[in-house]
Amino acid sequence: MEIIMAFVIGFLFMAAVYLILSKSLLRIIIGTGLLSHGAHLLILTMGGLGGEAPPVLTEGAKTFADPLPQALILTAIVISFGVTAFFLVLAYRSYQELETDDISLMRGSDEDE
Amino acid sequence: MLQVLYIFIPMLAAILVPFLYKSIKNIHTGWFVLAVPATLVIIYASYIAKVAKGEVFQAELPWIPSLDISVVSYLDGLSLLFSLLITGIGSLVVLYSIFYLDKHKEKLHNFYVYLLLFMSAMLGVVQSDHLITLYFFWELTSISSFLLIGYWYTRDASRFGALKSMMITVGGGLMMLGGFILLSIMGGTYSIRELIVIAPDLVGHPLFTWSLVLLLLGAFTKSAQFPFYIWLPDAMEAPTPVSAYLHSATMVKAGLYLVARFTPIFAVSELWVWLVTGVGLLTLFWGSFFALKQTDLKGILAFSTVSQLGLIMSLLGGGAVAFHVNGAADLVFKFAAFAAIFHLINHATFKGSLFMIAGIIDHETGTRDIRKLGGLMSIMPLSFTVAAIGSFSMAGLPPFNGFLSKEMFLSAMLALNEFELFGFDTWGALFPIVAWIASIFTFIYSFYFVFRTFAGQYKPEQFPRKPHEAPIGMLISPMILAAFVVIIFFIPNLIGDTFVKPAVQAIQPFLYDSPSAIDIHVSAWHGLQPELFMTIGIVIIGVLLFVALPKWQGLYNLFPRSLTFNNAYDKIMQGLDVGLYRISRLYMTGSMRHYLLYMFSGIVAIVLGTLFVKDAFSISFEGAAPIRSYQIILIIVLVIGTATTILAKSRLTAIIGLGSVGYTVALFFVIFNAPDLALTQLVIETISVALFLLAFYHLPKLGKREERMRFQLNRAIISIAVGVMVTLIALSAHSQKLIPSISKYYKETVYSLAGGGNIVNVILVDYRGFDTLFEITVLSIAGMAILAMIKLRMNRKEKAHENK
Numbered sequence: 001m002e003i004i005m006a007f008v009i010g011f012l013f014m015a016a017v018y019l020i021l022s023k024s025l026l027r028i029i030i031g032t033g034l035l036s037h038g039a040h041l042l043i044l045t046m047g048g049l050g051g052e053a054p055p056v057l058t059e060g061a062k063t064f065a066d067p068l069p070q071a072l073i074l075t076a077i078v079i080s081f082g083v084t085a086f087f088l089v090l091a092y093r094s095y096q097e098l099e100t101d102d103i104s105l106m107r108g109s110d111e112d113e
Numbered sequence: 114m115l116q117v118l119y120i121f122i123p124m125l126a127a128i129l130v131p132f133l134y135k136s137i138k139n140i141h142t143g144w145f146v147l148a149v150p151a152t153l154v155i156i157y158a159s160y161i162a163k164v165a166k167g168e169v170f171q172a173e174l175p176w177i178p179s180l181d182i183s184v185v186s187y188l189d190g191l192s193l194l195f196s197l198l199i200t201g202i203g204s205l206v207v208l209y210s211i212f213y214l215d216k217h218k219e220k221l222h223n224f225y226v227y228l229l230l231f232m233s234a235m236l237g238v239v240q241s242d243h244l245i246t247l248y249f250f251w252e253l254t255s256i257s258s259f260l261l262i263g264y265w266y267t268r269d270a271s272r273f274g275a276l277k278s279m280m281i282t283v284g285g286g287l288m289m290l291g292g293f294i295l296l297s298i299m300g301g302t303y304s305i306r307e308l309i310v311i312a313p314d315l316v317g318h319p320l321f322t323w324s325l326v327l328l329l330l331g332a333f334t335k336s337a338q339f340p341f342y343i344w345l346p347d348a349m350e351a352p353t354p355v356s357a358y359l360h361s362a363t364m365v366k367a368g369l370y371l372v373a374r375f376t377p378i379f380a381v382s383e384l385w386v387w388l389v390t391g392v393g394l395l396t397l398f399w400g401s402f403f404a405l406k407q408t409d410l411k412g413i414l415a416f417s418t419v420s421q422l423g424l425i426m427s428l429l430g431g432g433a434v435a436f437h438v439n440g441a442a443d444l445v446f447k448f449a450a451f452a453a454i455f456h457l458i459n460h461a462t463f464k465g466s467l468f469m470i471a472g473i474i475d476h477e478t479g480t481r482d483i484r485k486l487g488g489l490m491s492i493m494p495l496s497f498t499v500a501a502i503g504s505f506s507m508a509g510l511p512p513f514n515g516f517l518s519k520e521m522f523l524s525a526m527l528a529l530n531e532f533e534l535f536g537f538d539t540w541g542a543l544f545p546i547v548a549w550i551a552s553i554f555t556f557i558y559s560f561y562f563v564f565r566t567f568a569g570q571y572k573p574e575q576f577p578r579k580p581h582e583a584p585i586g587m588l589i590s591p592m593i594l595a596a597f598v599v600i601i602f603f604i605p606n607l608i609g610d611t612f613v614k615p616a617v618q619a620i621q622p623f624l625y626d627s628p629s630a631i632d633i634h635v636s637a638w639h640g641l642q643p644e645l646f647m648t649i650g651i652v653i654i655g656v657l658l659f660v661a662l663p664k665w666q667g668l669y670n671l672f673p674r675s676l677t678f679n680n681a682y683d684k685i686m687q688g689l690d691v692g693l694y695r696i697s698r699l700y701m702t703g704s705m706r707h708y709l710l711y712m713f714s715g716i717v718a719i720v721l722g723t724l725f726v727k728d729a730f731s732i733s734f735e736g737a738a739p740i741r742s743y744q745i746i747l748i749i750v751l752v753i754g755t756a757t758t759i760l761a762k763s764r765l766t767a768i769i770g771l772g773s774v775g776y777t778v779a780l781f782f783v784i785f786n787a788p789d790l791a792l793t794q795l796v797i798e799t800i801s802v803a804l805f806l807l808a809f810y811h812l813p814k815l816g817k818r819e820e821r822m823r824f825q826l827n828r829a830i831i832s833i834a835v836g837v838m839v840t841l842i843a844l845s846a847h848s849q850k851l852i853p854s855i856s857k858y859y860k861e862t863v864y865s866l867a868g869g870g871n872i873v874n875v876i877l878v879d880y881r882g883f884d885t886l887f888e889i890t891v892l893s894i895a896g897m898a899i900l901a902m903i904k905l906r907m908n909r910k911e912k913a914h915e916n917k
Binding site (some may be wrong): 001002003004005006007008009010011012013014015017018019020021022023025026027029030033034037038040041042044045046047048049050051052053054055056057059064065066068070071073074075077078079081082083084085086088089090091092093094095096101103104106 | 196242541543551623666682705706707710713732734736737738739740744748751752755756758759764768770771774775782785786787788789790793794797800801804805808809811812813828829831832833835836837838839840842843844846847854859860863864870871872873876877884885888891892895896898899902903905
């Protein structure tokens with residue numbers, strides 16, 4: 001399973017980078033969303049996908065999943081949400097101000113040249 | 114310890130200057146500043162008697178002990194002489210500046226802070242025994258010089274001159290640092306005195322020549338030697354007190370100091386003797402020759418300074434010859450090093466006073482253009498007297514100190530070609546000839562300076578201001594210096610015993626054990642020696658040529674401007690500017706996407722490179738979890754969702770694609786035994802999609818925009834490369850477990866330490882509680898930023914509304 005997941009994650013990353021390199025702000029934000037999904041799955045996969053039960057101590061303890069990657073991912077999910085929300089409002093604001101969502105047109109002022 | 118502190122007194126005093134300037138407006142800030150160099154003169158004067166006997170004083174203050182760097186103040190004859198010049202001339206210059214710079218119009222706090230900074234730096238240069246701190250102070254003098262030249266920073270010429278001097282002297286300083294480092298590698302120590310002791314062992318070292326050349330580059334750039342002298346004329350844009358202080362009396366002599374200080378180490382080398390003497394003489398001739406082309410008073414003085422520095426440099430080169438001659442202490446040419454130091458003192462006195470006079474003329478008439486000046490003798494009699502004394506001394510006439518050192522210079526040059534050494538008997542014949550010709554030009558420009566300004570026709574209509582004699586306060590400093598010019602002529606041996614001989618002993622320790630062992634007696638009358646005839650020749654030819662000057666001065670215009678070193682400098686700087694600009698334009702496109710491309714390529718290159726070098730590619734199916742059919746279905750959904758986001762033409766489809774990916778990831782969490790993650794992911798994904806939909810309402814449609822094919826290709830390649838890279842990392846991470854998992858610790862202690870059963874939750878709130886706290890902080894900051902951005906817009910809109 002890990003082997004297949006490795007390819008799936010690679011695909012997610014590829015799509016994310018491809019979107020981040022586009023001109024449209026919305027696509028870029030979707031790209032960052034995909035990037036965080038990919039990263040979460042990557043962490044989980046690296047920790048191993050084995051284990052037969054959630055990492056909760058119960059009677060008759062069996063082998064359970066690795067808790068550490070899960071703790072890391074939990075933090076990461078929340079943070080990535082914060083970042084996505086921030087990006088969205090930023091995009092919305094810059095569209096309001098600059099009247100474009102094309103980042104190739106957002107190059108600072110002419111005086112910088 | 115205290116001795117080291119003296120170096121830093123001006124720097125510490127500089128801290129107070131801005132406060133004094135701000136709080137006490139009625140009194141010129143210079144009066145307070147004057148106390149600093151005046152105190153230091155007294156302190157250093159207390160060393161004179163002991164140092165004259167041959168004693169040395171050393172004090173150390175550790176700076177960076179782990180690197181063996183400390184501030185060492187080492188006072189011997191040479192260092193003390195320079196320290197006295199720095200503080201003595203410094204006092205006079207500060208006094209002069211009080212009258213030169215208006216307390217209401219000028220930014221005095223800047224000026225005096227820079228000046229005090231320079232004073233500390235310069236004291237540090239001449240007293241440091243440690244190579245690294247010497248370099249540190251050396252560059253500090255360049256920086257303070259830069260600041261002082263650019264003091265009137267609104268003028269283009271000031272900024273240009275400041276930058277030029279900085280470029281050349283700091284460039285030379287870096288070369289010198291290279292030389293220092295090579296020296297410390299060879300000798301295994303940073304201490305100059307220790308290096309001098311082991312100097313005989315250094316000669317055969319392969320790095321010896323390199324360190325010699327690099328060190329000389331530092332000295333030549335600082336002391337404005339040919340062809341690096343070009344910065345000095347442009348440095349004349351500085352206020353005149355600065356020109357008198359830094360650019361004639363002290364800073365430009367740092368290079369001479371360096372050569373003098375390192376003579377005991379490098380004198381053994383033939384290259385050293387030829388370079389120092391040859392470049393010195395060439396500079397002497399070049400400077401004196403082109404001084405006559407100048408029309409700016411300070412320009413004449415700048416070229417004359419260049420020329421005089423060359424003279425002293427050539428004498429120091431001659432002093433190094435003594436190393437190779439048996440019984441050199443008894444020979445006639447022992448004069449060389451003595452004359453170098455003696456002339457250095459004399460030059461500081463007469464050139465300092467001349468610069469101050471040039472400043473006075475500028476101040477009182479409003480112009481420094483020698484073509485407009487003339488006939489000021491009757492209007493400014495005191496200034497004229499001082500200028501005449503300085504100029505005659507510079508020309509080498511009695512009864513002024515310049516006569517004595519110029520005679521000694523001629524003796525030394527005559528004596529040099531008598532040695533059958535380094536081919537001096539052939540090429541050496543040129544030395545006295547060049548020296549003689551240069552002296553003629555020196556004579557002419559000295560007369561040119563004083564008589565064109567003060568004699569001749571008075572042209573009042575040419576002056577921006579009505580000329581009158583300078584206030585007495587302004588004249589005090591040049592008068593004191595001029596008095597020295599005359600006094601030294603009559604008591605040369607007192608000066609020689611007190612100041613010159615201890616310094617000479619530091620330059621030629623291989624000849625003398627103590628200053629009193631130096632058997633030199635200076636006298637104005639040597640009898641009918643060749644030197645005397647040379648001087649008479651100089652005077653006769655000099656006067657004739659000076660009278661005829663208007664007839665031949667036009668010859669200077671025949672030199673093509675395009676062949677000058679100034680032009681070369683301008684071209685190089687321009688070329689660098691344009692070239693570097695083009696290079697940075699190549700990649701600094703201003704486009705975010707290009708930068709992202711660079712970053713992603715960089716990441717891929719680094720990670721793949723590391724994997725490759727460490728030979729970490731591996732794939733192993735061992736320990737992999739089994740694959741189930743429903744997992745395959747989820748994977749298919751995930752891939753389709755991802756593909757949708759890329760291919761979607763409408764915003765809504767793309768958002769839905771992203772949402773489906775998010776929910777699938779949540780399902781993955783479920784099947785991989787991570788219920789907490791699944792819950793969180795579901796909640797977050799729902800909110801995210803809602804947010805996206807909200808934003809979608811405001812954002813424009815996704816258009817099919819024109820993309821350049823090349824960028825599209827790069828984009829695809831980079832995306833695929835990143836994907837491959839991540840896959841490889843995941844595979845490698847799965848296939849080789851280099852270190853055992855630390856999760857075991859949590860599993861074992863979660864109940865005993867934290868009293869919880871849900872390990873993930875306990876890790877978050879207990880083991881890594883701070884992590885979670887900061888996570889909340891980040892979220893709140895993001896929330897506040899979002900709120901602020903929206904508020905901002907509201908305000909703007911309201912204002913726009915009001916304006917309507």
